Amino acid sequence: MKNTRPSLDEYFLRIAKEVSTRATCRRAKHGCLLVKDKTILSTGYNGAPPGIPHCTDGICIMINGHCERCSHSEVNAVCQAAIKGVSIENATAYVTGEACLECIRTLLCAKISRIVYIKDGHYDFPEKEEKLRQLFIEVSGIEVVPYEI
DSSP states (O other): OOOOOOOOHHHHHHHHHHHTOOOOOOOOOOOOOOOTTTTTEEEEEEOOTTTTGGGGSOOOOEEEEEEESBBOOHHHHHHHHHHHHHOOOEEEEEESSSHHHHHHHHHHTTTTTEEEESSSSSSOOOHHHHHHHHHHHHEEEEHHHHHOO
C-alpha cells in the first residue's frame, strides 16, 4: 500500500489554508501558523485589529493597492503568541502566500528561523520592497521555502 501521508510542511500548510478562511479582508485571505517541534504554537489571519470594524463590515481601506485596515496573518500570529506568552523563537512560519517586507521584518524580529509558503504565483512587490525583502532574507540567513500543494 502506497503511503499517502502528507509531509509535515504540506500538513501545516493545509491547516494554514483553513485558518485563512477566517480572514475578514475582502482583498486577500491569508493564514499563518507558527510551529515548533511539530506543535502549533499560534495562528493568525488577515483582519482588522480588535475593536476596529472589519472589511466585511464595510469596505477595505485601500492605499497603493493594499488594504490598510487589516493586519497581515504573520503579524497576527506573532501577536497572538505574545498575548498568550508563548515563545516562538526558532519556530517555522507556515503561510498561505509570500511574506511582504513588513511581515519578513516582523518574523525576523520574532526570531522565526524558517518560512514555508504556498507558491501560488509571485506577488509583484514594488522593486524597492523586493530588493529589501531579498536583502533581509539573505543577510539574516532565514530559510524561505516556496511549496506547491
